[in-house]
Amino acid sequence: MLSRMEEAKESELGNVTSENEKTLEEVVQALPSDAVNHLVSLGICVRCIFRVFGIEGRVYASPSLSPSVFASAVEQLPPTEDNNNNKHQLCTLCLGILQFTFRDHDGTILRNDDLPLLISDMVKRDGYHSDTFSLEVSIPPIILHNDNSLRSYMKIKYGSQPWFQERCISTKDALKFSLQHPLQNLLECKSTMGSFRIRLTYTASKDADKCLDNAESCKRRKTGECNLDGQKPSSISLENESSDCCKFMLEMPNEPCHFAYSCYRTPFYFGGRYLKYSRNVSQTRWIIDDERMGEASVEEIIGGNILQACQADSFKFHAAGREDIDVRMLGPGRPFLVEVQNARQVPSELSVKDIEKKINTMENKLVRVKNLKLVGSHGWDLMREGEAEKQKQYAALVWISRPLKDEDLQHVSSLKDLKVLQRTPVRVLHRRSPLEREKIIHWMKIETIAESSQYFLLHLCTQAGTYIKEFVHGDLGRTHPSIGSMLGCRAEILQLDVTDIKMECFLT
Numbered sequence: 136m137l138s139r140m141e142e143a144k145e146s147e148l149g150n151v152t153s154e155n156e157k158t159l160e161e162v163v164q165a166l167p168s169d170a171v172n173h174l175v176s177l178g179i180c181v182r183c184i185f186r187v188f189g190i191e192g193r194v195y196a197s198p199s200l201s202p203s204v205f206a207s208a209v210e211q212l213p214p215t216e217d218n219n220n221n222k223h224q225l226c227t228l229c230l231g232i233l234q235f236t237f238r239d240h241d242g243t244i245l246r247n248d249d250l251p252l253l254i255s256d257m258v259k260r261d262g263y264h265s266d267t268f269s270l271e272v273s274i275p276p277i278i279l280h281n282d283n284s285l286r287s288y289m290k291i292k293y294g295s296q297p298w299f300q301e302r303c304i305s306t307k308d309a310l311k312f313s314l315q316h317p318l319q320n321l322l323e324c325k326s327t328m329g330s331f332r333i334r335l336t337y338t339a340s341k342d343a344d345k346c347l348d349n350a351e352s353c354k355r356r357k358t359g360e361c362n363l364d365g366q367k368p369s370s371i372s373l374e375n376e377s378s379d380c381c382k383f384m385l386e387m388p389n390e391p392c393h394f395a396y397s398c399y400r401t402p403f404y405f406g407g408r409y410l411k412y413s414r415n416v417s418q419t420r421w422i423i424d425d426e427r428m429g430e431a432s433v434e435e436i437i438g439g440n441i442l443q444a445c446q447a448d449s450f451k452f453h454a455a456g457r458e459d460i461d462v463r464m465l466g467p468g469r470p471f472l473v474e475v476q477n478a479r480q481v482p483s484e485l486s487v488k489d490i491e492k493k494i495n496t497m498e499n500k501l502v503r504v505k506n507l508k509l510v511g512s513h514g515w516d517l518m519r520e521g522e523a524e525k526q527k528q529y530a531a532l533v534w535i536s537r538p539l540k541d542e543d544l545q546h547v548s549s550l551k552d553l554k555v556l557q558r559t560p561v562r563v564l565h566r567r568s569p570l571e572r573e574k575i576i577h578w579m580k581i582e583t584i585a586e587s588s589q590y591f592l593l594h595l596c597t598q599a600g601t602y603i604k605e606f607v608h609g610d611l612g613r614t615h616p617s618i619g620s621m622l623g624c625r626a627e628i629l630q631l632d633v634t635d636i637k638m639e640c641f642l643t
């Protein structure tokens with residue numbers, strides 16, 4: 136309750152500044168003035184000084200953090216760039232990252248105290264809608280090196296002081312503290328781990344990289360570790376090391392990093408089941424020699440509608456198993472997932488229903504979806520498991536070369552869990568290796584067609600992976616037994632529908 140009241144208080148703009156300034160003042164007052172003075176003289180920026188002392192939070196977001204903030208706490212400030220507009224002194228530790236100074240894409244050096252505004256403008260321009268954002272910051276290794284050098288130096292110089300602590304806030308975290316709160320206000324959304332990411336990438340100049348390489352090889356040649364995270368050499372050698380380190384840090388090229396920023400959304404998934412009513416629609420887009428096979432694909436119909444609704448860059452369609460282009464998918468439908476990449480928006484539950492409705496009311500009625508919904512990334516695991524189809528039910532329109540007899544009906548329906556040997560069908564030999572597999576036909580039922588003695592509907596339930604067309608006509612003896620061999624006549628399959636799929640794992 137109290138925190139909500141505090142939030143309400145802070146949301147009044149007038150209070151934000153005074154609250155912040157008070158906090159900033161308190162923070163500054165608590166710092167040891169001699170050490171601060173020393174760090175300022177080393178050319179270290181205000182935010183870096185905060186992080187050296189392990190300070191966290193919104194104080195980093197205070198506007199215009201110039202060394203003058205230390206004026207009250209520090210007796211004598213060294214001459215700084217404060218009132219000098221000609222040249223801004225770049226921080227020797229963060230190389231300007233925490234001063235919002237950087238090189239832009241064409242190399243121009245910019246200092247932009249409105250970095251949050253620059254970022255929020257990009258997000259809005261790119262058309263992203265989100266309730267949350269999270270910052271991904273990438274910092275060049277030289278900054279880490281600088282931090283380590285300074286930390287070693289501080290430990291030697293101030294290690295015995297009561298205020299000294301090893302903990303230093305990373306440049307990455309300090310940048311996040313500086314940007315999170317202003318961005319929350321500008322974007323009107325919360326900073327928390329979600330699918331929408333803002334990526335800030337800093338890269339060091341080539342000179343800085345070269346310098347770092349030299350320093351690293353120089354360090355390797357010495358025996359003591361410069362970095363105090365490693366072993367602890369004697370205090371004398373430490374003293375030497377630390378002064379070397381600090382000297383090195385100050386000799387580094389004082390050049391701002393190149394800065395690039397972008398945003399994206401991590402993939403999310405739609406799950407559901409599809410029905411295919413056409414014998415001229417493939418499951419995925421199917422092109423042979425620049426020629427499209429079939430009039431459309433399930434992938435394009437479903438994925439295309441989702442892509443448009445989410446304003447995404449692209450999508451990937453994954454289905455649990457497949458059926459041939461000329462086989463309809465009926466009954467409860469086949470489970471599928473659509474992976475949506477870099478969407479500008481994540482649809483609400485209501486808009487998901489709208490997408491489903493839109494697909495289902497398309498004029499051509501080739502494809503329908505059921506139970507369309509957003510599923511977490513676990514949907515993908517479910518799908519992989521789901522690929523282990525267990526049983527499938529079909530309805531096949533069959534022709535035989537002689538009239539159907541009553542005993543045929545009884546014979547066929549009496550067979551339970553019939554074992555069938557299938558050699559790889561002739562029609563798929565070009566893409567599948569020649570193998571012999573045993574499959575099980577769980578049950579069969581013949582449904583006669585009025586006034587037609589040589590045509591009938593064969594309903595059958597089989598183990599997943601059974602080649603149904605071959606089971607009917609025998610594939611020149613490569614499938615045995617077959618409907619043809621059992622009835623002692625020629626059998627042809629005219630049409631086939633999948634009417635049910637029992638999955639290992641049920642997705643919907």
Ligand SMILES: [Zn+2]
Pocket residue numbers: 179180181182183184226227228229230231232233234
């Ligand atoms: Zn700095």
